[in-house]
Amino acid sequence: MNDPLQAYLADARSRQLAELMDWLRIPSISALPAHREDVHRAATWLADHLRQIGLEHVSVIPSDTHPLVRADWLHAGPDKPTVLIYGHFDVQPVDPLEEWETPPFEPTIKAGPHGEDLYARGASDDKGQIFIHVKAVEALLATTGRLPVNVKFIVEGEEEYGGRTIQEYVTRHVDELAADVALISDSHMLTPNQPAILYGLRGMWSAQVTVTGPAHDLHSGSYGGAIHNANQALCELLAALHDRHGHITVPGFYEQVRDLSPEERAALAQVPYGEAEILAETGAPALYGEPEFTVVERIGARPTLEINGMWGGFTGDGFKTVIPAQAHAKISCRLVPHQDPDRIEALVTDYLKRLAPPTIQVEVRTYHKYQPFLTPPDLPAMRAAARACRRTFGTDPVFMLEGGGIPIVSVFQEELQLPVVLLGFGLPDDNLHAPNEKFHLPNFYRGIATSIALLEELAAA
Ligand SMILES: [Zn+2]
Structure with a gap:
């Protein structure tokens, strides 16, 4: 990363955070009819913001449920890859409200053991994470006037409510959404300093x-x-x-x-998660499940x-x-x-x-x-993501299988024939879908730097 860009990012921090907090104040709960207008407001807020930072063809696409937002910047040249960036601006309901230590739609910064955390519904899932890529694109356009790759954004408003609209939209707009790789940040890292890339979802x-x-x-x-x-x-x-x-x-x-190869089992054995961690997190008295598989294998590969x-x-x-x-x-x-x-x-x-x-x-x-999802960790786009992590976190990412699912991933893979890079910046204790959702702010800023590095690495790949 060059010096003007570094200086820009250092300078922009408090403004970027203030903008994210503004967006988080909109209670865009897709599952509750009473918040339908709020979901629409969150879409309009994002579209206005994307226009302001220099993206083109920005539109709020209505549906009979919740809208989508799309935008692009396609001037990197035909020899450069096109990256489709996905995220969602709707959030989960907040009940039980009385268990929130600060109001869910009044974003609050608190000191945590590893740095500051931002508490709000949607902070990590997924407004904070998609905003990382928005701010990366903004920083590149502001300092260089261009992007190293062509970029398309498609951001949905009902991921927490079935995601039907985007699935239908993707199926009907295969040409419009054509790209070389999809990038999704709607998952988590292992610890604040250990980046992780997912290569499989259940x-x-x-x-x-x-x-x-x-x-x-x-x-x-x-x-x-x-x-x-x-x-x-x-x-x-x-x-x-x-x-x-x-x-x-x-x-x-x-x-x-699918059978796990000895190599893959050896790689999964490197993931620092096992019996002690899962028992501490869950409070269960003992482990359950297929004895011939490790905890990580039981959750991801079985x-x-x-x-x-x-x-x-x-x-x-x-x-x-x-x-x-x-x-x-x-x-x-x-x-x-x-x-x-x-x-x-x-x-x-x-x-x-x-x-x-x-x-x-x-x-x-x-x-x-x-459908379940699997992508080879040695694809060029996955290797580019690993290099980007190394540049900003100073350490190689671990490649993990995630036990949960992100339904849009297999739609991108099957309808658009895209490799999908799942690079998350949340943490396991972010309280997704629960009271006191938070986002670890050091990883918001490092996420922006990683996203910039990834767009650069994809241009060179
Ligand atoms: Zn999410």
Whole structure:
């Protein structure tokens, strides 16, 4: 990075922070209809800002739910790559409000153990992280009048609300969004000084399971012992989905799961996270899961089947000796490459129906599906990101598999045929989706420098 740029960034810090705080004051909660106008205001705020710093073709694209913002700068030349930068300006709801130490939409700076933290809903997920790239582009345009690569921004307003609008938009605007690489900062590093790049994300299949026995609830004195209890039948079905060691017993469930090579297992063993860390974070009394895999492998490289909720029968105060006619469960599978959510849906549904005794009926209704994601860590764009991290953090990033999902990633990969670089600047304790969300400010500034370095490295790659 050259000296005028360094000087510019040093000078701009307090203004950049003040701007981010302004944006964070807009309560753009996409899941709550009462905040629909606020989501729109956050979009307009961003669009105005992108225009001010010199981006072109800036527009707020309306939809029947929440808008998208897009913008570009395409003057680096046809021999330079085009980088598609994605983020989201909507945020999660804030309840329980009473657990926030400072109001969620009054951004507050507090001293933390490793430097200052900015507390606000959306600080880390994802306004603060997408703003890193906005400020990187601003700094380059302000000091050099140009960017080293062509840049397109596509920023959505309903990531926390299903993200349907952007998925449809991408599918219908493949040419407009054409690029050479996508860049997403909506994830976290391991520690304040240890950058991380994700090369895999888990996919998802989720469903509601309903067990139906008799036509209506029954008196357990009159019928107990002769009619199968729907709650019991549901427990029996769900209990049969795992063995004692945490393996999923659905036939064919693991068929498409990619084997880890000895090299990849060795690399994952370098990730400084294990039994002690996970037990401390969760407060669980002991570790669970497939004994032949490490904690990092279980979370990133292995699929799961979780029971997220169960209900049925009488659960109120007092007592009612009922045989419930129906029992329900929400179940979900985190899927790994190369599992296909459609195939998993069929396998689990068939298995539950086959397991069901003649005393009950079982119905499985799919709620949500998206593909897992995997990208080779040795792609040129991934290596460029690693060099950018080394330049600003002074250390090599670790390459990690993330247990969660970012549905847009596989849409970019499949519809736009793009490699996707997932370079996050949050921290594991940022309290995403929880009270007291924060963003570590030293990594906001280092993130801006890393983004600049990455655009430079991509131009040279
Ligand atoms: Zn996010």
